[in-house]
Amino acid sequence: MSSNPLLSVTNLETVFHTGEGTVYAVDGVSFDVDQGETVCIVGESGSGKSVTTESITRILQMPPGEIAGGEIIFDGQNVTEMSDDEIRKIRGGRISHVFQNPQSALNPVYTVGAQIREAIQAHQDLSKDAARERAIELLDEVGIPEAASRVDDYPHEFSGGMKQRAIIAMALACEPDLLIADEPTTALDVTIESQILELLMDLQEEFGMSIIFVTHDLGVVAEIADRVIVMYAGKVMERADVYDLYDSPAHPYTRALLNCLPGASGTIEPIGGTLPSVTNPPDGCRFADRCEYAIDDCFVGDQPEFFQATGPDHEVSCIHYHDMYDSSVVLEDTAGEGTATTARETTAGAHSEAGGDRL
C-alpha cells in the first residue's frame, strides 16, 4: 500500500444504541484509499458497508449511532477528532456523497439548477450568476444535453438517469478529493447503470478524484473498481486488488457471492442461511455458520486476523490461510472455482459475440 493514502480508516467501530441492545454495525474495519483510486466496498444488506462510509463524514444519525473506536485519517487530518463545524467544511467540499435513490435526493420544490447552485455556494464564495454558470458547466460535464435550458427544470422533469447525473453534478460542485457513492446505480435500469458507471470513470479521469463505491453487485465492482473490500456482518472478509479478487477469490464468502450472481452461469448457488445477529455476534468467524469449508476452529475466538492470500496486496480474514491450515481446501475446490470460471467465460463470450460482430 502507498505510504501516504488520501483516506486511511483504521479499526473503525460504529455502533447503534437501540432498544434491543447495542448493534455492532461496523466492527473493526480498516482500509486505505489512495489518490485517484476507486475502492469498492461489497456486501449484502446489513453488512455495514453503508454505515462505514457514513461514518467517514459522520452523516449517520447520532444518536442512536456512535463512532465507538478507530481512526479515520483524511489527508493527514484525523476526522474522528474534528468538531462538527470542521467536519461540515469537509463534507460536501472535499468529500461528497451520492446516494442510492435519485428520486428522493433532489428537493421537488426547487429547480435542479438552484440546488446545484446551493451546493456550490455552500463552500465557495461565488455570486449568484457565477454559481449559475458553474451549475450549467457541471450539468454539461455530467452529460445533460442542452444544460443551459435544463438548469431551470424541476426534478420531476428529469428522468431517473438524468436525476442521478444531476446529483453527481452536485457532488462534483466543489471538485472533491473523494466521492463516496452509495449504491448509486441500484435503483436504475441496466442501460442507465452502465451510462452512470462510464460517467463516473470519465469524471474520475478528468478530475483525478478518489471514489469509494458501495454496492452489493459484484458485476458492477468488476467494471469500476481498482481495489475491493468485501464486508460481512460488520467485518472485512477480504481486501484485494480487483484482478486478484476475481482471478482467485480467497474468502469462502467472496466465492459464495460470485457463485450466486444470476445470469452468469448455468447454475446459481444460493448462499443459504442468514446474516448472524449484529447485537450479539457469534464467536469465531462471522461467516462460519454459512460457510461450507468451516472447521471447528472457525467457531472459536475472534474474527481471524488477515493472512496473505495470493498476492502482496491481497489479504483475507480466514483461518484456512494461516500456516497451520491448508488454503488449497478453499482455493482448489473444483466446484466453486469451476463455476466461477465458466461464469466468466460464458458471459464474456456471449458479450464479445453480442457487441463485436456488428460494430
Place this chain on the structure above:
Amino acid sequence: MSAETPLLEVRNLKKHYPITKGILKREIGRVRAVDGIDVSVRRGETVGIVGESGCGKSTAATTILQLEKATDGQVLFDGEDVTTFSKRELKRFRRRAQMIFQDPDSSFDPRMSIGESVAEPLYVNGMNDRARRREIVGTLLEKVGLQASDADRYPHEFSGGQKQRIGLARALSVNPDLLVADEPVSALDVSIQAEILSIMQDLQDEFGLGILIISHNLGVIREICDRVGVMYLGQIVEEGPTDEIFTNPQHPYTRALISSIPVPDPHRSRDEVTLSGDVPSPANPPVGCRFHTRCPEIIQPDGYSFEQATWRHLMDYIYRVHDQNIDVESIFEGVVTEQEGYDDIEEVPLEAFETRLREEFEIPPSLADGTAEQTLTDSIELVFAHDLEEASAVLSAEFETVCRQEKPAEIHIEENHRASCHLIEQDTTAVVESPATDD
C-alpha cells in the same frame, strides 16, 4: 410441444391510457403503454419479458391478468379469451393465474399476520374451513423454506427475501397454473436473488407452473427463463429461446441490453454499446422503427458510409430539428457562458454558434463527405436564423433512413426466434418472411 395449446397466449394485446383535458375529459392523446404484443407461455415453461423502465412491461403483466382492462387484443388462457369473461369466470381465472410483486415491503398488509395473508386467496375463493386453510398455509410456508409457526408473525418481522418467499407461498396457495412475477427479485440483494430464483425453479418443477417473469435484469432472465421477449416502447422487438437470444441476438436493442449487463470480470475491456439517452415517451412514440432514435446501428442513407458513431450523432441532431425541439437559445447561451468575448446572445456570430452546436451533438467539425457537409452547414445556418422548418426540409431532402420511414416487419430468423429490425431485412440470406399476422 408446439402442438399442444399454450397455457397462455396473448395476441396483439394493447393497453392505451387516454390523456384527457378539460372538464369534459376530451381525449387529446394516448399513452401507448402496451401496443400490440404477442406472448405465449406453455405449462412448465418460464417466459421472460425484459426491457427498460417505461417500456410497458409491468402494464403488460397487469393487463394480462385483467387487473386492468385491455384496450384491444386477446388473452387466451387454456384456449379461452379472458377479455370476454363474465365476473364469475374471471374469478375462476384469477384463481388459476396468480401474481407476485416487486416490492416485498408493500405487498403484505401490515395489519394481517402473514398466515392470514397467505390464506387470503383461499378465503377469497370460498374456502371457509379455517383449520384446513391453516394446514395449507403451514405446508406452503415450509415449502418456501420457512416454518409453519411463522404464520402468526407479522410482515415487519421478516426480511425482504423472506417476504418474497411468503409472496410465493401466497401465490401458490390456490394451486394456480400460471404465475406472473413482476420484477420478483429486483428489490433484493444479489445473494438473495439467487435464493428466490432457485425456489421458483423448484416450485415450478413440482407444480408444473407456467411462469411469466417481467424484469429489467437480463441476468435474472437468463438464469430462469426458457424463452425471452425483449420489449421496447410497448412492443416486443425480439423474441426467442433464451440461449438463442443471448448467443445470437438479432435486434440492436437486445445487443445493447446484453452488453450493458455488468460482467464479473475486470479483465474485460470496456467496448460495450451504451445506449444514449432515455426511453422516449410512449405518449408520442417515434415513427418508423420505435428504437431508431437511440439505435447505435441505425441504417445510413444510400450512398453514405459515415463512421457509425458520427452517423448516430448526426441523426440525433437531425431528429431534434425535425421534431422542432432543438433548443436554439440554449446553444446561444452556451456560447456566451463558455467562451470569452461574448456578453450577449445578440453578439454571437454564426461560426461560434456552429462550433458550439457541433460540440453539443458531438458532430465532427467537418464531415468527410462533401455533400453531407454542405447540407449540414446549410441547415445549421437556418437553425441559427431560428428557421427550424426550413432546416428540417433541407436535412430530410438529403439524409433519410429507412429506420425512420418504415415500420420494420416481424421476421422469423428461425422457427422460434423472431425480431423486427430493418437490418435483418437487408440481410436477406437467412430470412423467412413473416407469416401474415391477421387472425
Place this chain on the structure above:
Amino acid sequence: MATDTSPDRIEIGQIDWEEYETGRFNFDRKTVGSTLSLLAVGLLWLYDFLFVAERHPVLEQDLILFELSLTPNNVDWLFGLTLVALFWYVVVPLYQNKRMTMYYWSKFKQNTAAIWSLGFLAIIFVMGTVGPLIIGHPEPNWGNPNAPPVFFGGEWAHPFGTHRTGEDILEVTITGAQVSLQVGLIATLFSIILASVVGATAAFSGGWIDEVLMRFVDLLMTFPTFFLIVLLVYIYGGSLFLLIVILAFTGWGGTARLVRSEALQRSEESYIQAAEAAGAGKAYIIRRHILPNVSNTIITAATLIIPVMILTEAVLAFLGFGDPNIWSWGRIISDGRNHLATAWWVATIPGIFLFFTVLSFNFLGDALRDALDPRHET
C-alpha cells in the same frame, strides 16, 4: 431447500375448487355476535317505539341502598346501540390482538397527561352510564334551595350543593355527564361510520363515484348546521335526540376527506393488488384491507371529534336551544351564570367537569395519534 424435508400433509393440487365456488357466505364469531346483539338492541328499540305507548320504567327495583330504575327513551336506545358497537369493534379487537394492544399501550403510556385523562374519562364514563340508573332524574326540592357545597357550609347530603330550585348539583352533574357522553359517543360513532364508508369507497372506487361523494362532502361542509338546529328547535322544540341526529349527519365531512386521502395512499400498495389478483371483490378489499389500515386515522379523528360534539351540545344548551327536560352541563351553566355572586357552585362545578372532559379527550386524541401513527411504526 426445505422443499424436500417437509412431507406433504396436504396435496395442494387436490383441492376441488368447484366445491368452494358455491359457498359464498362466511361468518366468524365476531360478525355473528356483533350482528345479533346490534339487531337485538335495535328490535327492542323498535318494539319500545311502536308498542309501548307510555314512558314507564322497564325495570324498577328497590335495592337496599338505592332504587334502580331504567326508563329508556330514544336517546338511551341509541346509546345502547353505540355501547354494543363500541364493545364489538373496539374492546373485542383490542382483546383479540393482544400483541398489538400491548405494543400500542407501551407507546401510549409514555404520555402521562394522557394516562390521567384516560383515568378521568373512565370515571366520567362510569358516572354517565351507571350513575343515572341509580339516582334517576334530579328532582326539585323547594325546601332546600341554594345550599352551598360541603366544606363551604353545606352538608354531606348535597356534597356539591343545590340549585335555586333545590336540585342536587351532584345529581345534575351526573345527568349532565350522561348527556355529554350520549352526544359525544353517539354522534361521533355515526359520523365516523359515515365518514369511513364514504371516504374509503370514494378513494377505492375512484371515477364518478369519488366525484359525486366528494362534491356532496363539499356541500355538507359549507352547510350552516347551526341555523338548521335553530330552525328545527323553533319548529319542533328542543330535543336531545334531534340534536344528536343532526350532529351525526352533518359532522362527518372533514373526517371523510381525511379517510379518503389516507385510503388513497393505501390503495396504491401491492397488497391491494395482490387481493385483487386473488379474485377479491371491492367490498372485501375495503373491509379487510383499506378500513383496518386507515383505522388509526379513524380512531384518532374520533377521539378529537368527541369533544367538539360535547362542546357543541353545551353551547346550544347554554344558548337555550337544548332540550328543556334534560339537565345538560350547558343548561346548568347557563342557569347558574346569573347567580355567580350568590351561588357560584351552580355554574362552576359542572363547568369544571365540562372543561376537564373536553381537555381529557383532546389529550387522549393527541396521545393516540402519536401512538398509532403508522409513520412511527417499525
